[in-house]
Amino acid sequence: MTAVWVTVAVVGLATMAIKAAGTLLVAGRALPPRAQAALEHLAPALLAALVVSQALGGSGGGFAIDARLAGLAAAAVALVFRAPLLLVIAVAAATAAAVRALA
Amino acid sequence: MRRRARPPAEPDYLDGVRAAAPIGIAAFAFGVSFGVLARSAGMGRLAPVVMSLTTFAGSAQFAAASILAAGGGVAAAVAAAVLLNLRYGPMGLSAAATLEGPWWLRALTAQLVVDESWAIAQRDDGRIDRRLLVGAGLLLAVGWVGGTAVGVLAGNLVADPASLGLDAAFPALFLALLAGQLGPRETQTTEGWTGSERPTLVERGASWIRGRSRLLAAVGGALIAFALMPVAGPGVPIIAASLACLVGARRS
Numbered sequence: 001m002t003a004v005w006v007t008v009a010v011v012g013l014a015t016m017a018i019k020a021a022g023t024l025l026v027a028g029r030a031l032p033p034r035a036q037a038a039l040e041h042l043a044p045a046l047l048a049a050l051v052v053s054q055a056l057g058g059s060g061g062g063f064a065i066d067a068r069l070a071g072l073a074a075a076a077v078a079l080v081f082r083a084p085l086l087l088v089i090a091v092a093a094a095t096a097a098a099v100r101a102l103a
Numbered sequence: 104m105r106r107r108a109r110p111p112a113e114p115d116y117l118d119g120v121r122a123a124a125p126i127g128i129a130a131f132a133f134g135v136s137f138g139v140l141a142r143s144a145g146m147g148r149l150a151p152v153v154m155s156l157t158t159f160a161g162s163a164q165f166a167a168a169s170i171l172a173a174g175g176g177v178a179a180a181v182a183a184a185v186l187l188n189l190r191y192g193p194m195g196l197s198a199a200a201t202l203e204g205p206w207w208l209r210a211l212t213a214q215l216v217v218d219e220s221w222a223i224a225q226r227d228d229g230r231i232d233r234r235l236l237v238g239a240g241l242l243l244a245v246g247w248v249g250g251t252a253v254g255v256l257a258g259n260l261v262a263d264p265a266s267l268g269l270d271a272a273f274p275a276l277f278l279a280l281l282a283g284q285l286g287p288r289e290t291q292t293t294e295g296w297t298g299s300e301r302p303t304l305v306e307r308g309a310s311w312i313r314g315r316s317r318l319l320a321a322v323g324g325a326l327i328a329f330a331l332m333p334v335a336g337p338g339v340p341i342i343a344a345s346l347a348c349l350v351g352a353r354r355s
Binding site: 036045049051 | 122124126145154159171176177181189193197268269272280320327332344350352
């Protein structure tokens with residue numbers, strides 16, 4: 001039980017420190033223009049990486065190909081037809097659920 | 104449905120809540136499954152809820168609980184979780200410019216940064232909207248912590264989120280938000296090229312390069328993640344992929 005609480009405390013404190021580090025270090029100062037320009041490209045870089053890791057990632061690392069990929073493909077089709085975000089997510093979940101139910 | 108007269112460039116907290124609502128359902132369902140996993144990993148009832156409240160990052164919590172359950176020890180659980188959460192360093196830095204108030208309030212607000220709230224709060228100009236971040240982050244926190252509490256207390260009553268396809272909701276959300284990042288930059292067109300002024304060739308060229316540099320960052324991030332996933336531990340591919348943002352650091 002102690003091991004559990006030590007893990008909870010250390011992971012919690014470390015995560016809070018990581019999340020707060022940016023704002024505490026920058027503290028309202030303007031970043032250099034080139035750093036700011038790079039940060040404005042963080043969203044596409046990380047979003048693309050998150051798509052890959054969330055769609056293909058296995059639970060213990062590596063790849064795992066499963067119904068998530070079908071859900072993602074359905075979401076891409078919905079996006080091509082300019083569906084709203086709620087519909088894109090619903091289509092992805094419904095497709096993945098249907099593939100799992102049929103498999 | 105009522106429509107607000109407020110222009111979309113000025114969202115409020117409720118807009119963040121609304122934008123996060125669909126993914127909040129998935130966050131709740133995975134909170135439940137984290138509660139169930141943590142309980143069966145011998146974490147008891149209170150510790151999983153405290154962890155969801157303080158760590159508030161799904162993948163790290165799942166990793167830590169799984170390692171504890173497998174008897175992997177505290178050090179391995181902490182190392183895996185911290186590695187998975189290192190991506191919140193650059194994310195927090197990109198949100199830093201938008202946070203206001205004294206240091207403790209900014210540090211507290213920064214806790215609401217998770218993948219989904221950070222992604223939803225992206226504005227067209229590449230910065231973060233604080234109100235969207237707070238609204239989305241609070242809703243996700245309520246869903247995640249509430250789901251965990253339900254999971255540790257009554258986990259067996261709730262369906263497995265994977266059977267509902269909810270694990271496919273997360274890549275779909277990120278893909279939709281990525282598509283928005285790479286789409287036409289509406290604010291640029293309306294703010295920069297107002298009235299009768301026609302964009303010069305140079306302006307058009309600069310805009311095209313700007314659009315392409317985001318695409319380059321996206322392709323780079325995806326490739327880095329894809330290449331590292333089979334060889335590096337969980338967390339490393341994402342933190343390495345953040346380096347792809349450096350394609351935007353060119354002199355303008």
